[in-house]
Amino acid sequence: MGYYFKTSDLSVGYDGNVLIHDINIEIEKGEILSLIGPNGAGKSTILKSITKHLEMISGDAHIADASVRHMSFKDLAKKVSVVLTERIKGELLTCYDVVATGRYPYTNSLGILSEEDREKVFAAMRRVHAEELAGRDFHSISDGQRQRILLARAICQEPEIIVLDEPTSFLDIKHKLELLSILRSMSKEKGITVIMSLHEIDLAQKISDKVVCVKGETISNFGTPEDIFKTEIITDLYGMEKGSYNIAFGSVELPRPEGEAKTFVIASCGNGINVFRRLQKEEKPFYAGIIYENDIDYHVARYLAQEVVSVPAFTETTEEDFERAAALMDNCDEVICAGFPKGAKILERLEEKARADGKLVSSKAGL
Amino acid sequence: MKTSSLKEIKTGPAAYARYTGVFVGLAIVMFLLVVWNINSGSVHIPVREIARIIFLREGAGETTAYNIIWKLRMPRMITAAVLGGALALAGFLLQTYFGNPIAGPFVLGISAGSKLFVAVMMIIVLSYVKSVSSIMMVAAAFAGALISMGFVLLAARSIRQMSMLLVAGIMISYICTAITEFIVTFAKDADIVNLHNWSRGSFSGMDWDDVLISSVIVLATFAVVFLLAKPISAYQMGESYAQSMGVNVKTFRIVLIMLSSFLAGTVTAFAGPISFVGIAVPHIVKMLLNTAKPIVVIPASFMGGAVFCMLCDYIARVAFAPTELSISTVTAIFGAPIVIVMLIKKQER
Structure with a gap:
């Protein structure tokens, strides 16, 4: 009771083969949940199952008590929007066009935007500070700009939950911080729940309300950043035999020099x-x-x-x-x-x- | 305001003016081609007489000029327009499905699959029953299109590279053509005469029944495709994004395959395999409109395909009159260079 998004005994994987089982996560509305863990651990698999891009093998996820498993794609589109790692296809697309596709679940049967829809598209672009990109060719902008446009698209879909798969990869530090601070303010101001996978554990510690550690066949840890970001948990999660995790700085240290100190x-x-x-x-x-x-x-x-x-x-x-x-x-x-x-x-x-x-x-x- | 000026560039008058310009331009070219097509041929008929024949039905049933215009040139021109539109539409749908601008019914072997089935129908079935109706031909062509599409899709599952998929399509095309040739070789002489022209692609010999049936089928399918403009626009973004917008991707995939196969099959049933229209026309149309939005590209491609095939058929008919060229000879001369340019551009990116 009281949780806005939760998974109950969710098992995920490909082609009926279970990769990770018994996932039980519960978060409240407007919280930011980060999935951390080594490459190939199954962070994307979990995200794709929540967004129904992959069929859940068993268990279910609930958004405000509505079963995701039994929800139609149409209904899901009004609740959940995504920023995927997959490239956007399509030719001759301006950034405005890409953001405008976020209005898809709300437009009429021919998909023609109303004046109100257009206002919302521009509002979303302003939200991510990308208005000046509106007329630019989507395929010729930089990685940082592209992520912002994709985020604007997700915002414009007026979701209750935004799911992002490694939104910060390929971004330089400035754009990483920019993107995450937009997410932070979206979640606090509009109560949008954010679920994402992150590679940068230092950033995950600072932005998240809840953190999931994905490793092996189950979720190894789930909790607040204070619970998760401990040297033992992090070094174990990433199997760091060399180097260590520095709690005070929330960053990693390279291994100490070996041998007798002189x-x-x-x-x-x-x-x-x-x-x-x-x-x-x-x-x-x-x-x-x-x-x-x-x-x-x-x-x-x-x-x-x-x-x-x-x-x-x-x-x-x-x-x-x-x-x-x-x-x-x-x-x-x-x-x-x-x-x-x-x-x-x-x-x-x-x-x-x-x-x-x-x-x-x-x-x-x-x- | 900066925002409002940007708004205008993309969504306001500028874009709409461009769309209107393209449609008006296509309509004008289409009108000119109609006049030109009816006006030219091995028998010269003055324009005044043509107008009288068409609008006043002067000389019905008596004069040669009347028969030439009403029984030869008009039905031929209309089927060229309708089937040309269908081909361009089929190409656009396949490009959407494969997310590749170089996909089309001819290069993917779908036309050849239809051709094989229609050849079988004509030779084998005709030896048991007296006549084969257009509907049966369309059905056979549709079945052939679906089967070769099935092979292309099988290849697509294991081949990630788009260029290799085209190679697979071309191979399927060769296999189907080889089998067709084999059947033709052992067919009776009378059948071959029928088959020979048709199997190389031609709009000649169309009558009003063909016009009626092909128009009804194609225009109805066009209407369905147009009403699907919205999910098609989502699908253009890629399947994952389409699904996140609320499209049931699994169902929609089947819809796309069925519609494109049906359109390509219908064209093949009536006019045989016709190359490059499906690739070249949507490409040119997108360039002209400066967008790939289905809501405008679908009708514009249809009109563009009609214009392109009317022009090519005119050339096929008139260039070396009285000898007729096969329609694919002409479409390939115009279409293939466009495809080559597209391939090079794609490589550069």
Whole structure:
């Protein structure tokens, strides 16, 4: 009760062969649901089954208690519109023509647009900031423009749900953000429910109200982004043996350099990040310290350094911490001081030690 | 306002003026061709006399001129127009179905399939019964069209590349033609005379019965196709999008195949296989209209096909009079270069 769109024990696949079974998803009106998961996991298969492009093998989906399985294509067209990965065929189509096809379920039997329909077409184009494309040939515009036009077409169909299959592929970052923010405002202002597959997990985390992880034969996880975006779930979902998922940044990190660390980095207050990343690129294993656990440096170092000498936030550093760092430094051939604020006594002592040992190769101390 | 000016470019007076221009132009050309067709031939008849014969029915049943105009030139011209329109329409439907501008009843082997079935009907059935009615011929041609269409569709399932599909169609065409030739070789002499002209495509020898039957069939089918302009426009976008707009794609696919086969079959039953009209005419019409919207392309293709076939038939009849060319000889000369240009353009894209 209360859910606007739900699937109940839905099984999907091709030609009667089940690919993913027992899909149970429930979302409320105006929510954004993202499907994430590795390539070929079946995200598109699920979307195509919801839109009836593929026959559901068993189970059903419901839109406000109406069964999708038993709905005619005509009725479905008034509730669900799509942005597919498939190319739009047809010749001599202007962008206006393409958007106008969204009015199809509402026009008379010869498909002639009324003045009101035309207004809606232009309103949809304004909505995606694409009015100036109206007279352009649809097949000669850029990928970013094309996605916007296809979205305008979907909006113009006045659906309750928009289903998008990888709408952000091939788009540069600017157009990705633009597209997603249009979706965000459509869902909040007009209560349009959005169901889409996304490759960019960082964006999925930020835009979605609910997230489905698609992997293997079942839905491995379903929940809010807070529930889903955890290092274990994400690394497991994508089978990331190398590299890791950085919760704090919602992004992925490349694998940490292998081997015995011969470099020690003294860093604090975000000064270390560039050094950590440079060492990672050079495939030089390293230690880092001494870093407070609420320091932004810590959130990078923990994924990239062999070992981090860290101190819980808002506690005093102790002599023990210094000894731990000094012990690691003794194993190293070089020490890089990436920088720390003046007056950080314990770090100043570490730097002095490095200089005394003749290991300090570069220093930006006392910023 | 910027928006309103754009609105006008695409949806307002400019586009409509263009559509009107094309239709008026086609109507004028059609009128000129009617006059020209009736006026020329191996027997010269002055225009004044023609007008009298047509409008006042002067000299009915007596003069040669009357017979030439009413029994030869008029029925021939009208069937050329009607069947030409049907061919262009069949081509347009096939192009919509395959999502390829180079599809047409002739290149896909559908005309050849019809030809084979009609040949079988004429030779084998005629040896048992006295006469074969036009309706039976149309039925046989429709069956042949559907069967060769079936083979094309089978090929289309395993072949994704459109150019290879055309190769498959041409092969089917060769096979059907070979079997037809084989049957003709062993047919009785009297049958061959009938078959020979027809199997190469010709509008000659049409009588008023042919005019009536072909017109009723073709115009009725045209009306059905026109009423389907809306789902056809959705289908042009691709099947997935059509379905998301509410079209039952599975049913509609069958409708498209039936209609295009029926039109192509009807033409073949009356005039034999005619090449390139189905590809060239819709292409030119779309270029002229600068749109592929079925609501205007369907009637314009029909008129364009009529005009194209009236012109080609005129040339076939008059160019080397008294010897007549087969209609496909003429349509190919005009149509094939257009197709070649289209292929090259497509490759460039």
